[in-house]
Amino acid sequence: MSKVEKKMSKQTKPKETKKKLNVLIVDDDAINRKLHARIINQIGGVSQTAENGEEAVILHRDGNASFDLILMDKEMPKRDGASATKKLRAMKVTSMIIGVTTLADNEEERAAFMEAGLNHCLAKPLSKENLLPLINHLLDAYNG
Amino acid sequence: MDALISQLQRQFRDHTISLYQQGFLDDQFTELKKLQDDGSPDFVAEVLSLFFEDCVKLISNMARALDQTTGAVDFSTVGASVHQLKGSSSSVGAKRVKALCVSFKDFCEAQNFEGCVRCLQQVDIEYKTLKSKLQDLFNLEKQIIQAGGIVPQVDIN
DSSP: OOOOHHHHHHHHHHHOOOOOEEEEEOSSSSHHHHHHHHHHHHHHHHEEEEEEEHHHHHHHTSSSOOEEEEEESSSOOOHHHHHHHHHHHTOOOOSSSEEEEEETTTTTHHHHHHTTTTTTEEOOOOOOOOHHHHHHHHHHHHHO | HHHOOOOOOHHHHHHHHHHTTTBOOOOOHHHHHTOBBBBTTTHHHHHHHHHHHHHHHHHHHHHHTTTTGGOOHHHHHHHHHHHHHHHHHHHHBHHHHHHHHHHEEEETTTOOOOHHHHHHHHHHHHHHHHHHHHHHHHHHHHHHHHHTTOOOOOOOO
């Protein structure tokens, strides 16, 4: 494609409309699911929850799930965050996935989680202050 | 009526500050309060309710796992429950409970039975104390509102 064609395709590509952020919260802890859902709600998004990685994978199995963002807890029963992330990427899920770790996790553990296919990692407890700038930054990169 | 409201607001402020100064609560509780608004007016109470339910369930799990009369002590179940309790106490800003869980986890890893039993007793006391103090706080909030006043924003810094 020539430089002109590339520029034209950029200009003609529709800008992503400002829609409500659609988020999947994957966490085995009910308190965290509630907290993170509230944060997303206050940011202006809508959320759905899954209690573990396996539920998150099942939600995507029929190919109709469409989340802008997945908040993926690291340690969960049935299927942990790393395994779920790897599986979702193998299923060609292109949602932004932010891994949620604990402060106790060391650098190696975080790096291994990132390797599974995360866009970023944050330590819990999450807050609007640490989540919103990251969402905005990732959305900018996402929209090119 | 104004005098009553002022008195209640003062009590509310003092009680809130003391909860932070005495180490019962940390900044995460402040973050929790920020998530409550007119759209979700009972958010903090709902989250705390989940936390105290967790405490009851996990303490019961730990007590069962530490019961020597049923056989060998199951330190891995105790450790798993401590880990969960540490996570939920961290999420709600229950500072003392979280700190106890750190020591408790160390005792589990060392398979120190006496240490674990002591920690379990302390965790039980600590979460009940916090629950009682938060109930007092919520009662003051309710009284302020019923008297026609506004619940003050308390700057704990």
